[in-house]
Amino acid sequence: MTDYKVKDISLAEEGRRLIDYAEKHMPVLMHLRKKYSKEKPLRDFRISGCLHVTKETAVLVETLRELGAQVAWCGCNPLSTNDRVAAALAANDVSVFAWNGLTTEEYYWCIDQTLKIEPHLTLDDGADLIFTLHNKHQNLIPNLYGGSEETTTGVIRVRAMAEDGVLKYPIMAVNDADTKHMFDNVYGTGQSTFDGVLRASEILIAGKTVVIAxxxxxxxxxxxxxxxxxxxxxxxxxDPVRALQARMDGYRVMPMRDAAREGDLFITATGMKDVITGEHIKLMKDGAVLGNAGHYNVEINEPDLVAMSVSRKRVRHALEEFTLKDGRTIYLLAEGRLVNLVAASGHPSEVMDLSFAGQLNAMLWLSRHGKELEPGVYDFPHELDQQTALMKLHTMGIEIDEWTEEQEAYARAYAEGT
Ligand SMILES: NC(=O)c1ccc[n+]([C@@H]2O[C@H](COP(=O)([O-])OP(=O)(O)OC[C@H]3O[C@@H](n4cnc5c(N)ncnc54)[C@H](O)[C@@H]3O)[C@@H](O)[C@H]2O)c1
Structure with missing residues (x-):
């Protein structure tokens, strides 16, 4: 019997319907599943994963298994697990340790459970698994071929570990693949964050002033x-370059201390702590709504908001109302955690198709080359990015031009000018 812990195993059938639905919108990942399912290149590998338990993640997990891997999984955020999906994975013999509404202690307990399989490969979103492994389970490090990291904050974290000389195994920065951050972070976060904001608050966006940090x-x-x-x-x-780019893209740009007075809705996406603090909240309009799309719940300083408030009440799922001492009301979405995963279902499957094709390719690449590599952070191979994009275009029925031989030669020539 597979070891697992989920909220309610009887939700498995509903979860299975969601996973089946996601599969239909993830043609690149499904193509890779089919391509490698006979050969089973991950047959001798155990993989521990720590990434939001959504229907799309389940398609990735089941693909890794179809390729032969033994997989143990947990979520990378205490509030993002879809309990129906977790139940479906458990019912399909995946060692999954995830339920929605974990305490911090339970969160790290789940990570510890996934490491019991003594992995050859790790797959992370935010680097909590990588960090826990280095911190508490160093005995497992010699066994490792490598790991992959899904998000900007996690890549920053592992690069900082590498710079300090404490990173002990090779990590591939999947976030830095063009087919990941240029699509998942932009279109995925853009759409699903508003999905979350709207499901939680139901406010009209038209006519509002929205502040993006x-x-x-x-x-x-x-x-x-x-x-x-x-x-x-x-x-x-x-960053002055990015501020300039925002201005030339047609947006108003100003410091948060000025934006605080104008905004109706604030969304942080910086990966930095204390982007909105009590200093800003005291300037805000009555009824301002605060939400975060960055990886950790540190961007909006919730303790400041609590300290300024005389009462706090939950209006509905993922929407809390704080009454300040001066009588104003401020709304906080999703407890300041990733609003797109807590209040909505995370990114649409079509975009996770790209991100998870990247994760699958990273696992395959590390299983082949990991043992030859020094500890460090590795770029995603350019040719895999190109292949993934081309495959996605094919599934969308789109063809593109190719260079002729003359154009190839022209690209390499330097003598030819005006
Ligand atoms: N919600 C999701 O599903 C999702 C998806 C992808 C990434 N993320 C997370 O979102 C965050 C942002 O990711 P990204 O790929 O856009 O990173 P990025 O590095 O491209 O952008 C972050 C930007 O924030 C700016 N910044 C830093 N501190 C700031 C401050 N105090 N005030 C204003 N701006 C500040 C930086 O200059 C930078 O331009 C990360 O934590 C990442 O892990 C979340």
């Missing part, structure tokens, strides 16, 4: 979707 890949997607819904968009930044 951070004009990175996620921030760009968020600003684009906010404008599309009819908002007046303000961007806050610390």
């Amino acid at each position: 951070g004009y990175g890949y996620c921030g760009r997607g968020l600003a684009m979707r906010a404008r599309g819904l009819g908002a007046d968009v303000i961007v806050t930044e610390v």
Whole structure:
């Protein structure tokens, strides 16, 4: 019997319907599943994964298994697990340790359970598994071929570990694949964050002033979707180049201390802590709504909000109302955690098709080359990015041009000018 812990195994049938539905929208990953299912290249590998338990993740997990791997899984956020999907995975003999509403202690307990299989490969979103492994389970390190990291914050974290000389095995930065951050972070976060904001708050975006903190890949997607819904968009930044880009893309740019007075809805996507603090909240309009799309719940300083409030009440799922001492009301979405995963279902399957094709390719690549590599952070191979994009285009019925031989030669020539 497979070891697992989920909220309610009787939800498995409903979860299975969701997974089947996601499969239909993930043609690249399904193509890779079919391509490798006979050969089973991951046959001798055990994989521990820590990534939001959504229907799309289940398609990835079941693909890894179809390729022969033994898999143990947990979520990478205490509030993002879809309990129906977790039940379906458990019912399909996956060692899954995940339920929605984990305490911090339970969260790390789940990570520890996934490491009991003594993995050859790890798959992370936010690097909590990588960090826990280094911190508490160093005995497992000699066994490892490598690991992969899904998100910007996790890649920053493992690069910092590498710089400090404490990273002990090779990690592939899947987030940095073009077919990941240029699509998942932009279109995935852009759409699903508004899905979460709307499901939780039901506010009208048209006519509102929406403040987006951070004009990175996620921030760009968020600003684009906010404008599309009819908002007046303000961007806050610390990087002058990105601030300039936001301005030339047509958004207003100003410091948070000024934006705080104007915004009706605030969304943070920086990966940085204390982007919105009590100093900003005290300037905000009555009824302002605060949400976060960055990886950790540190971008909006919730303890500041609590300290300024006389009462806190839950209006509905993922929407809390804080009454401040001066009588104003401030709304917090999803307890300041990833609003797209807590209040909605995360990114649409079509975009996770790209991200998870990247994860699958990373696992295959590390299983072949991992033992030859020094500890460090590795770029996603360019040719795999190109192949994934081409495959996605094919599944969308889109063809593109190819260089002729003369054009290939021209690209390499330097003598030819005007
Ligand atoms: N919600 C999701 O599903 C999802 C998906 C992908 C990434 N993420 C997370 O979202 C965050 C952003 O990811 P990204 O790929 O856009 O990163 P990025 O590095 O491309 O962009 C972050 C931007 O925030 C800016 N910034 C930093 N501190 C700031 C501050 N105090 N005020 C204003 N701007 C500030 C940086 O200058 C940068 O331009 C990360 O935590 C990432 O892990 C979430």
